[in-house]
Structures are given as C-alpha cells and as structure tokens.
Amino acid sequence: MLTPKLGNCPNCGKLFLRIRNLCEDCLKKQEEDYLKSAAYLREHPGVSIQELSEATGVSTIQIRQFILSGRILAENFPNLSYPCEVCGSQIQTGKICNKCMKSAQDLKVQVERGTENHSTDKERRAPGYISKYL
Ligand SMILES: [Zn+2]
Numbered sequence: 463m464l465t466p467k468l469g470n471c472p473n474c475g476k477l478f479l480r481i482r483n484l485c486e487d488c489l490k491k492q493e494e495d496y497l498k499s500a501a502y503l504r505e506h507p508g509v510s511i512q513e514l515s516e517a518t519g520v521s522t523i524q525i526r527q528f529i530l531s532g533r534i535l536a537e538n539f540p541n542l543s544y545p546c547e548v549c550g551s552q553i554q555t556g557k558i559c560n561k562c563m564k565s566a567q568d569l570k571v572q573v574e575r576g577t578e579n580h581s582t583d584k585e586r587r588a589p590g591y592i593s594k595y596l
C-alpha cells in the first residue's frame with residue numbers, strides 16, 4: 463500500500479499530506495470558488511470570465527481551470543471564452559484553438575517525417591547512396 467507523503471501545497475505552499483492535489487484549506491477554498499462561480503453563472507449566463515472574476519472574486523486562472531477540468535461547461539455560456547495558449551484567439555474548450563491544434567498536428571507529422579529522414583541518414587552512409595548522389 464502506498465503511504466501518503468508529506469508535500470507542499472502547490473497553491474499556498476503549506477505542508478500537507480499528499481492524499482489530494484491541494485491541502486484541505488485550498489481544496490475548501492476551491493470548492494467555495496466553484497460554487498460561487500456556478501451560482502453567479504446561473505444568474506448571469508452572459509458574463510465573460512473577466513466579469514465573472516470581478517463579480518465573484520475568483521481569479522480568472524481558477525475559473526479557466528474549472529472550465530478545463532469540465533466543472534464549468536463554457537459551451538453553455540456564450541461569453542465564457544479565454545485566449546488560446548498559442549495564438550490568443552478566444553476559445554471555449556481545451557487549451558488551444560482548432561487552428562493551432564491543426565498546426566500542432568502538422569508539426570507532429572513533420573517531426574514524424576523528421577524521424578524518417580533520420581533513417582535516410584543511415585542510408586547516406588551506405589556506399590550505394592554515395593555513388594548514387596555524388
Ligand atoms: Zn494550500
């Protein structure tokens with residue numbers, strides 16, 4: 463059985479038993495933040511993250527985390543969008559927009575092709591390759 467280790471809370475730095483991601487205090491605070499945000503959203507479904515943050519005192523980072531973890535469904539709220547981590551255009555799910563997702567995939571393909579090129583490096587060292595291309 464895994465014994466829980468002592469660690470510092472990533473949020474407040476307090477030493478705690480790492481049975482969860484956050485210490486008891488921060489977990490409680492996060493839950494309160496969530497309930498506050500969710501309650502406000504029910505009343506004002508048209509607010510932006512900025513407005514929600516100002517009204518509830520919950521940080522925009524925290525609200526974004528609720529969206530990313532699926533606790534707040536941004537698709538249900540037309541103005542609840544946040545910037546794409548790569549290009550900054552407004553998105554409502556995930557960390558990056560579809561466009562950047564696509565270019566990330568393209569990049570992955572390029573990297574995979576790069577690995578293929580790596581194998582031709584070996585061929586380049588083969589005598590046949592040299593006589594053919596010199
Ligand atoms: Zn904490």
Ligand SMILES: [Zn+2]
Nearest residue numbers: 546549559562
């Ligand atoms: Zn983007």
